[in-house]
Amino acid sequence: MSRPAGELPVWVDVLLIPLLNIGLAFLVSGMVIVAIGENPLEAVRLMVYGAFGYDEAIGYTLYYTTNFIFTGLAVAVAFHAGLFNIGGEGQAYIGGLGLGLVCLATDQTLPFTVILPLMILFSALFGMLWALVPGYLQAYRGSHVVITTIMFNFIASALMVYLMVNVLIEPGNMSPESRSFAESAWIPSLHGLLAMTGIAVTPSPANVALLWALICCIFVWLFIWHSRWGYAIRTVGANESAARYAGINNRRVVVLTMCLSGALAGFVALNEIGGVHHRLLLNFTAGYGFTGIAVSLMGRNHPVGIVLASLLFGALYQGGAELAFEVPTITRDLVVVIQGLVILFSGALAYMLRPLFERIWLRLSLPEAVATDA
């Protein structure tokens, strides 16, 4: 089957243009570094070393990566149904509440093997709940999921401050934090597991939640591309009225998608609360929910792309921390700049380069088309 003259081949659309967009984002980031009087190449060198140069750094990179896989998947799943879930931040926060409550309730009595499934269940359940309401309101009451999830982020933050300050605070503690969980509710660290097999690595926050994140990737891939529900989700995302005519219940699909998305975001709590902090505290989500948007856009909503993009952002976060340590004029806010630029170029300006390539391609393929016609 021949393509009409001027239509871009697939590899330009799915590989070349996205890579160029990311390249542009990094180019502008480099210009920002130049503008504040530092050397961008030196910054890249410090960041790469800070992210991958030694075993502790790799551990930290993987720990950040874990968060981004969860939030990236959460945004991506919603994108497939044409929904934009900006609420990953709040869903992760409330997921943490669920996980924290179940740990505080059971850590004295139950063994780890029982608590771990409970932790997974409750972080998912609470995250799901926080996405269910916006999903339901979009599907049945016509309010837009973008606005409601933004509002729910703020409601989550107000709720958590209230609960932490007034209810869950450890008596006698000055800062609003719950008591630490007993060790039976700690998610094992990767360095601990490796030590059991006889490999000694420097302790880092990377923990078994990373493996759960990878399992979620496989699950999302199977669900979205190889299940009936996934097909319904993609159909609704591609063409809502076609989905309706095909007999798909759009409303139920919207609610289901948001639930799944919220559950995935809620898993951030496994890594942060269950794996690292071992107690409930304020603001542990630290913007990871928003980074998920960049990760999902960069990974083109596919689990493989999301893992790669998460690794990149994990490296940026960890490398950025090292860079901030080495260069006093740079802080980790530079990573936030890069994140914003990635969302701008590979999200909002995703089609910017397309007309240019269409023109180039047309010029290249036109003589050929004329030749075959003759």
Next chain:
Amino acid sequence: MLDTLTMIVSILDSMLRLSTPLVLAALAGLYAERSGVIDIGLEGKMLGSAFAAAAAAAITGSAWVGLAVGVAVGVALALLHGFACITHRGNQVVSGVAINILVAGLTVTLGIAWFAQGGQTPALPIQARFPALTWPGAEALGQVPVLGIVYRDLISGHSLLVYLAYAAVPFTWWVLYRTRFGLRLRAVGENPAAVDTAGLSVTLLRYQAMLCCGVLCGIAGSYLSTAQNAGFVRDMTAGQGYIALAAMIFGKWRPYPTLYACLLFGFLDAVSVRLQGVILPGFGEVPVQLIQGLPYVLTVILLAGFIGKAVAPRAGGVPYVKDR
């Protein structure tokens, strides 16, 4: 009696001050969304303008230069949003999020590089800020009970930008409902194809709307850093852009209802500060977080159609593609 009056006046006074950036930003959102461009990026534009205004005022020592630079940055960010969503038909929500995140990082990064104060700008001296204006006879009339006190403490004594913000409401109403530009603006947000058929440029109209949006966000940001506060601190908008967005929705995309929503949210803010740690008889300590979360909860309830129906401009969020 007099104490109650003083307290009420002081709460209303801080309500006016706290609502000012909300009013400006909400009107900014109104222009954008009425033209069919959804603008999540109010927060980012305000933050960027606040930083630019404080930085310029700190260097030049003039609040007016600060305002000009703040507005310029607001407009530049609004045009960037337009460039992505109008020219390149990008996703409007994604673009808004990008601007918010970009600005949150960039203001601190540049702030540290330029001023080396942990992302803050130097504290502005009184000459480099917008001073409070005392209205004629305010002191003399202030001796008159009730009305005099209201005149002295509530009506007089705000900075120029506060009066500008509240004057912008009737002005926006006039522009939207009484001018040719306003009619076209509303039309392009409802049915761009019809506007196009009438021979007008959808692109140009939407860019003009973004221009208005940028100017108002610029004033809002400048107000935050050069009038309400004396300088920029990181994340100083602290979600006010989103509250403004909520107020605009709460006001159902109309100027006056939007003003009332802003005043309501400003009032809640003013009250919640004063209720910190206050114990109401029979109720216990007032949960301040509940009051702070109220604007968001109310907006969700409104959007769900439980308090009347908020209908967004029909073409909002949809890039216009001219038929070939």
